[in-house]
Amino acid sequence: xxxxxxxxxxxxxxxxxxxxxxxxxxxxxxxxxxxxxxxxxxxxxxxxxxxxxxxxxxxxxxxxxxxxxxxxxxxxxxxxxxxxxxxxxxxxxxxxxxxxxxxxxxxxxxxxxxxxxxxxxxxxxxxxxxxxxxxxxxxxxxxxxxxxxxxxxxxxxxxxxxxxxxxxxxxxxxxxxxxxxxxxxxxx
Ligand code: SAH
Numbered sequence: 001x002x003x004x005x006x007x008x009x010x011x012x013x014x015x016x017x018x019x020x021x022x023x024x025x026x027x028x029x030x031x032x033x034x035x036x037x038x039x040x041x042x043x044x045x046x047x048x049x050x051x052x053x054x055x056x057x058x059x060x061x062x063x064x065x066x067x068x069x070x071x072x073x074x075x076x077x078x079x080x081x082x083x084x085x086x087x088x089x090x091x092x093x094x095x096x097x098x099x100x101x102x103x104x105x106x107x108x109x110x111x112x113x114x115x116x117x118x119x120x121x122x123x124x125x126x127x128x129x130x131x132x133x134x135x136x137x138x139x140x141x142x143x144x145x146x147x148x149x150x151x152x153x154x155x156x157x158x159x160x161x162x163x164x165x166x167x168x169x170x171x172x173x174x175x176x177x178x179x180x181x182x183x184x185x186x187x188x
Contacts, residue, residue: 007137007181008035010169014183015039015095018133022046023094028082028120029053029112031103033062039095040071049075050089052082055110058103082120092129100148101139101179111144114151121155121184125164134184141177149180156184163187 002009015038019025023043027036030051040049049071053059059079066075078088082098098120100112117136124134138149156166169181 026096033065051077083116
């Protein structure tokens with residue numbers, strides 16, 4: 001059972017409720033690879049996973065993790081920015097996740113940025129399957145984090161409510177600027 005005390009546990013709950021065996025998932029910022037591994041376990045050997053990261057170290061680590069769990073043949077981890085994802089993806093996406101900010105224990109100056117993040121969201125919206133979800137964990141404690149969150153928020157709040165349900169989870173009583181969770185759900 002998950003507790004409602006952090007962004008990742010809520011992302012997992014939403015993924016479990018939305019995804020089924022054989023679906024296609026996208027992790028736009030693989031980092032250490034834990035999110036895409038979790039998603040692959042839900043979609044299984046008949047599913048497919050795309051992952052992106054601009055850091056070679058993240059890409060290699062994620063490929064290794066997926067191979068250790070026998071998902072190397074139904075996943076593709078691409079070393080390029082998620083703003084270019086349309087160049088690589090030829091399937092409809094059933095669930096997409098972003099973990100924004102910097103990679104822990106790596107170079108903290110390499111961070112996601114609002115312009116490329118928003119570009120990637122727009123690209124994913126064009127290839128979402130029916131009733132699928134984009135979940136973004138937005139970290140606001142580092143320099144540039146709050147600006148990125150506010151820019152993404154400004155963009156997503158303009159989306160047509162007849163087409164998308166857009167919401168934000170905010171942990172109100174936690175210290176030290178906990179990350180926020182932005183959910184974009186495509187409506188039927
Ligand atoms: N803040 C999270 C982890 C975020 S990792 C936590 O604390 O758990 C964010 C990842 O996004 C990093 O590995 C970084 O290399 C990657 N990244 C940055 N810009 C990117 C881009 N344009 N496209 C794809 N990945 C990017």
